[in-house]
Amino acid sequence: MAEHEHEREHEHVRVAVVGSGFGGLGAAVRLRREGITDFVVLERAGSVGGTWRDNSYPGCACDVPSHLYSFSFAPNPDWPRSFSGQEHIRAYLEHVTDVFGLRPHIRFDSEVKRMVWDAERLRWDIETSSGNLSADVVVSATGPLSEPKTPDIPGLDTFPGKVFHSARWDHDYDLRGKRVAVVGTGASAIQIVPSIQPLVSRLTLLQRTPAWVLPRADRAISAAERAVHRALPLTTKLRRGLLWGVRELQVQAFTKHPGELGFVEQLAKRNMARVVKDPALRAKLTPDYRIGCKRILLSSTYYPALVQPNVDVVASGLSEVRGSTVVAADGTEAEVDAIVFGTGFHVTDMPIAERVVGAEGRTLAETWTGGMQALRGAAAAGFPNFMTVIGPNTGLGNSSMILMIESQLNYLADYLRQLDVLGGRVALDARPSAVRAWNHRVQQRMKRTVWNTGGCTSWYLDASGRNTTVWPGTTTEFRRATRHVDLSEYAVLRAPAKRAAVTRDGAEVTA
Ligand SMILES: Cc1cc2nc3c(=O)[nH]c(=O)nc-3n(C[C@H](O)[C@H](O)[C@H](O)COP(=O)(O)OP(=O)(O)OC[C@H]3O[C@@H](n4cnc5c(N)ncnc54)[C@H](O)[C@@H]3O)c2cc1C
Numbered sequence: 001m002a003e004h005e006h007e008r009e010h011e012h013v014r015v016a017v018v019g020s021g022f023g024g025l026g027a028a029v030r031l032r033r034e035g036i037t038d039f040v041v042l043e044r045a046g047s048v049g050g051t052w053r054d055n056s057y058p059g060c061a062c063d064v065p066s067h068l069y070s071f072s073f074a075p076n077p078d079w080p081r082s083f084s085g086q087e088h089i090r091a092y093l094e095h096v097t098d099v100f101g102l103r104p105h106i107r108f109d110s111e112v113k114r115m116v117w118d119a120e121r122l123r124w125d126i127e128t129s130s131g132n133l134s135a136d137v138v139v140s141a142t143g144p145l146s147e148p149k150t151p152d153i154p155g156l157d158t159f160p161g162k163v164f165h166s167a168r169w170d171h172d173y174d175l176r177g178k179r180v181a182v183v184g185t186g187a188s189a190i191q192i193v194p195s196i197q198p199l200v201s202r203l204t205l206l207q208r209t210p211a212w213v214l215p216r217a218d219r220a221i222s223a224a225e226r227a228v229h230r231a232l233p234l235t236t237k238l239r240r241g242l243l244w245g246v247r248e249l250q251v252q253a254f255t256k257h258p259g260e261l262g263f264v265e266q267l268a269k270r271n272m273a274r275v276v277k278d279p280a281l282r283a284k285l286t287p288d289y290r291i292g293c294k295r296i297l298l299s300s301t302y303y304p305a306l307v308q309p310n311v312d313v314v315a316s317g318l319s320e321v322r323g324s325t326v327v328a329a330d331g332t333e334a335e336v337d338a339i340v341f342g343t344g345f346h347v348t349d350m351p352i353a354e355r356v357v358g359a360e361g362r363t364l365a366e367t368w369t370g371g372m373q374a375l376r377g378a379a380a381a382g383f384p385n386f387m388t389v390i391g392p393n394t395g396l397g398n399s400s401m402i403l404m405i406e407s408q409l410n411y412l413a414d415y416l417r418q419l420d421v422l423g424g425r426v427a428l429d430a431r432p433s434a435v436r437a438w439n440h441r442v443q444q445r446m447k448r449t450v451w452n453t454g455g456c457t458s459w460y461l462d463a464s465g466r467n468t469t470v471w472p473g474t475t476t477e478f479r480r481a482t483r484h485v486d487l488s489e490y491a492v493l494r495a496p497a498k499r500a501a502v503t504r505d506g507a508e509v510t511a
Contacts, residue, residue, distance in 0.1 A: 015039035015416070016126055016135035018112050018352070021050020023141030023389035023405050025093060026071060029100045030409040034416060040135075041102065042128055044111035048097050050143050052090040055188070057169040059195030060086035063187060063216070063298045067236060068243040068400045071096065075236045077229030083218045083298075112142075116357040117384060122427045122495045124386070136427075137419070139412060141389040142352040144469070145345040151183075155321035162338040166192060167345070177201050178337040181326045183318045185211050186459075187297055189342030193311075194301035196340075202310050204326065204334040208317035209456070210284065212268045212291040216298035244475070247399040251474045254292050254397055258450035265291040275303040284315040293454025295397060347469060348372060348462035358382040359429065372468040373439040375430040375489060376482050377404075378411055384429035384493055385419075387412055393442050394478070395460065395469045397451065403475040411482035418485050425495035434489035445472040 014036060017027045020043040031039050047053055062069045066079035066089070074096050080088055097103060111129040115138060118125050123134045148165040156163065164170045166188040179202040182189055190211065197203050229236045253260040268291055276282045285306070287294075306313055316330035318339075325335050350372065353364035359382045367380060374380045377394035378387045387408070394404045419426055446452050446467050451460050460469040471478055 010131070011133045012123070013038050013040050013133060013135050015137045015139060016124065016133065017041045017139040017141060019043060019050060019141035019143060019146075019389075020045075020048040020097075020106055021052070021141065021143050021146075022071075022093070022402055023143065023408075024048075024050070024139070025096055025100075025102060026402075026405050026409050027139045027141055027389060027412060028102045028105055029071075029073065029096070030413055031416075032100060032102075034413050036416065039105055040133070041106040042110040042112055042126070043106060043108050044129070046108050047094075048102075048106065049090045049093045051145060052086055052093060054146070054167050055169075056086055056171070057166045057188060057192050057195075059191035060188070061191065061218075062089060064247075064400045065243050067239045068247075069402060071402060072240070072406060074099070075233065075240070077233070077236050078226050079221055081218055081220055083216060112352070112355060114355050114357065115386075117359050117386075119359050119493075120496065122384070122425050122493060137385040137387070137416065139387050139389060140352055140356070142350070144347055144350075144390045144395060147346040147351045148341075149344050149346050150341050151318070151343055153318055153321055155323075156339075158323070159321045159339065160324055161336060164338075164340060166340065166342045173338065175199050175338065179335060180204070181206060181318070181334060181336045181339045182342060183339060184342035184344070185209065186342055186344055187295060188344075190297050190299050190302045192340065192342055194299070194305035197305040197308055197311060200310065202312070202334075202336075204312045204314060204336060205306070206314050206316065206318045206326065206328055207284070208329075209294070210287045210315070211294060211297045212265070212287050213271065213297045213299055213302055214264070214268055215271055215300045218300070244399070244403070248474050248476060250398050254451070255445065255449045255472050258290055258292065258448075258453055261290060261292050261450060264296075268296075272303055276307055278307070281306070281313060284313055287456075289456035290450055290454035292397065292450040293456035294458040294460075344459050347459050356383065356386065358386075359384060371462050371464060371466045373435055375435045375438050376411060377471070377478075378408055378482075379428075379430035379435070379490075381430045381432040381435045384427035387415065392468045393439075394471050396475070397460075397470055399475055404471065404478060407475070407479045407482040410479070411485065414483070414485045418487060422492060427493040428485070428487075428490040429493055431489055431491055442472060443467075446470075 015031055017024045020041050024041050028041050061083050065082050066084040070076055076092055109130055114127040116125045123136055124138045125134050148167045150165055162173050175196055176199045178200050180200045181204045182193055183206045185207045272285060314328045314332045316328035318326055319329040320327040325333050327333050353368055356364040372392035374388060374391040377391040389405055389408050449472050451467050451470050460467050462468050
């Protein structure tokens with residue numbers, strides 16, 4: 001078919017960004033700052049915010065202080081608390097969307113169903129729930145913690161009560177006076193438990209593995225402090241810098257010297273002992289792995305909630321549901337009206353990967369059957385001009401993901417500049433050797449980290465036990481590694497030269 005006829009079939013943009021959480025919105029701001037306006041943001045939901053739109057459970061808040069858990073280019077002097085709640089983070093992202101003029105670019109209710117690389121035209125053909133389009137470059141920012149994971153529990157489908165996941169909270173369901181089972185003890189569950197414990201008649205916590213919990217130094221940021229931040233923007237930067245620096249100094253202990261974390265374990269034990277006086281309960285709540293192996297959780301209200309008389313801690317995971325009875329793996333039973341799953345997300349099996357078909361006709365998921373890997377956390381071999389934001393091994397155990405997102409956006413900006421410099425219809429495809437070398441370095445460094453040596457299983461590890469999630473270094477190292485695109489790590493693809501012909505009616509077509 002003549003190219004110009006084909007092009008007319010659907011819209012073509014230079015860049016298609018998928019997702020409008022911190023990653024997608026950050027990419028959109030960056031594109032505009034680079035002078036690129038020919039782009040769209042495809043979002044399956046009806047509003048922006050990603051994580052902070054979908055997670056509205058009681059008590060939902062960030063566990064990295066707000067002044068660090070926000071964009072460096074959009075400081076917010078008005079954060080109300082050191083760890084702000086979901087509604088404030090969501091409002092912040094709505095504000096960023098308006099201030100940077102992103103709305104005209106966003107297509108809501110546009111779920112990306114499939115993206116296929118067209119090797120002849122060097123572009124991505126994108127099928128969405130609201131129509132088709134094509135793009136020279138795709139920025140996939142669909143989120144590491146975006147697709148809720150609910151375990152396959154025998155009998156769950158016949159449970160007569162209410163069931164929902166923490167990321168899909170049913171606000172129409174009134175928990176007051178109900179008997180509720182909370183499944184899981186991760187970052188979401190430990191925020192939910194203290195928030196609902198005073199409301200429910202009985203709370204049964206089904207804990208497969210206890211978490212290490214440190215107190216959360218949360219406090220309201222006073223009006224005076226906020227006024228200072230507004231009047232002297234440098235003070236917001238300074239605050240952010242301090243928060244960042246402290247976390248940066250902690251990294252070595254996680255990545256190189258897990259033994260040094262022993263004293264933090266003592267602090268966590270003391271934190272528990274201050275509140276949990278019953279030795280049997282303390283034993284249930286004490287982890288048998290090194291602190292930091294799983295995400296360290298921050299809460300000053302979790303243990304106080306667990307010692308309340310209407311709470312039962314079952315030190316065993318949910319194994320079966322019989323009628324309205326939840327049955328733990330150790331045989332403990334409890335009759336409940338509702339089950340809340342705080343069981344996390346599809347992380348190492350990134351759902352978008354099944355929908356992306358690369359140069360060799362294979363999906364990204366098929367390419368990643370041995371585990372996710374991407375050059376500098378962004379580019380997989382055989383998927384030209386396709387960048388993942390928060391791709392493999394870009395997660396952090398102790399600091400703000402926004403730092404990593406912004407590093408990846410630097411890389412994206414340079415990538416687009418390089419395409420411009422190369423000129424014409426061109427694409428960059430990460431060389432398999434470069435991807436392998438990058439991944440080898442990452443996995444070598446991973447061997448010493450607490451995530452791999454701490455004696456736990458966690459959502460950082462994939463089915464084969466490989467850590468494809470966390471970055472085994474400082475955020476500064478990642479910033480350095482993503483400053484520029486090294487063209488020697490990529491194959492440059494060019495579209496075959498056009499052969500022009502003239503039809504009988506005089507129109508020029510290309511074959
Ligand atoms: C409860 C909770 C608390 C957290 N707290 C912190 C914290 O304190 N500090 C920290 O650093 N990190 C935290 N995180 C991690 C958090 O996920 C990241 O910090 C960040 O918000 C991720 O942004 P994102 O844009 O990559 O993904 P998301 O915010 O998940 O956004 C992805 C977007 O892509 C859209 N999407 C997905 N698939 C498609 C598709 N096929 N088509 C179209 N659109 C699609 C989704 O609807 C969503 O809007 C937390 C996560 C959770 C769940």
